[in-house]
Amino acid sequence: MSYLLVREDREYLVEAGDRLESDLGVLEVPDDVAAGDRLETHIGEEFVVRTPRGPDLFDHLERTGAPMMPRDIGLVVGHTGVAAGDRVLDAGTGTGILAAYLGRLGVDVVTYEQDDEFAEVARENMHTAGVETRVEVRTGDVTDDLGSLSGFDGVTLDTADAADVVARVPDLVVPGGFVAVYSPFVESSRDCVEAAREADLVDVETLETIQRGMEFDDRGSRPSTRGVGHTGYLTFARRSVLE
Ligand SMILES: C[S@@+](CC[C@H](N)C(=O)[O-])C[C@H]1O[C@@H](n2cnc3c(N)ncnc32)[C@H](O)[C@@H]1O
Structure with missing residues (x-):
């Protein structure tokens, strides 16, 4: 099961437990992540979690x-x-x-x-x-x-x-x-x-x-x-x- 991390300027497709590294910092995706959660990178940049659909x-x-x-x-x-x-x-x-x-x-x-x-x-x-x-x-x-x-x-x-x-x-x-x-x-x-x-x-x-x-x-x-x-x-x- 994958999740979409969304913010105004970009999106990432991730799985629970993933470690995402970008210019916005490091984000550890929790094992119990759920749609609607708000996650922050280690420097406070926020993403909203969404369930991916076909597009x-x-x-x-x-x-x-x-x-x-x-x-x-x-x-x-x-x-x-x-x-x-x-x-x-x-x-x-x-x-x-x-x-x-x-x-x-x-x-x-x-x-x-x-x-x-x-x-x-x-x-x-x-x-x-x-x-x-x-x-x-x-x-x-x-x-x-x-x-x-x-x-x-x-x-x-x-x-x-x-x-x-x-x-x-x-x-x-x-x-x-x-x-x-x-x-x-x-x-x-x-x-x-x-x-x-x-x-x-x-x-x-x-x-x-x-x-x-x-x-x-x-x-x-x-x-x-x-x-x-x-x-x-x-x-x-x-x-x-x-x-
Ligand atoms: C255009 S892609 C298909 C894209 C797919 N419909 C999609 O929505 O992602 C065509 C694929 O068919 C494979 N292919 C072509 N002829 C085939 C055959 N006879 N049997 C199995 N695969 C075949 C090719 O290797 C290629 O990866």
Whole structure:
């Protein structure tokens, strides 16, 4: 279980018993630390303790592969209806942001990461996120294990070879189960759509994620002119119940 130490100018993600050293002094995090506590460094600089939520984990977990953005995770949750009690197969784990969000929702996740070191970091990240009992990080190429995996409520994919897994979704999920694929390039989305159609999946759709922030100041209100707001493409499909 981790905690966020917050003050106006900065935040730190820590665990009970940690010793935090910074230019603001040394802070010993008590073993019985709790949200709402106020802690001081040895030179009297104060932090307030808060429980981290998904966006805090996005900001502070150790990164390996580029994590999915909260906005894309929101679309996955909204379009699949994934919920507490579901079992989800995820690949690749990467930093584990999507897996951590799902775990915090009460979803049981089996997630595959082919890079040994990334998998080790992801396990530590799941511990930091407090979801290590819900999210099982397996080291290996998910495509090697497809023959022994079944009975999931859904599959979430963020890999270059996602289309190979989409082709096997009828064997991986229960009738009505879903697959959601995040692709940075539209070519991979097309491959996934073709694989989904070939596998007789239904409700196949691809969405581009574009988000514009709004700015409010004394002169008026308008969309932010910074950045394009594009993240990537999400492809969704379901196994039919009419088989
Ligand atoms: C973009 S990252 C995933 C980020 C993750 N969705 C998150 O929210 O943090 C892609 C990861 O997938 C892993 N990967 C790629 N192909 C894989 C495969 N076939 N099986 C397991 N892991 C794979 C890569 O090593 C990489 O770490």
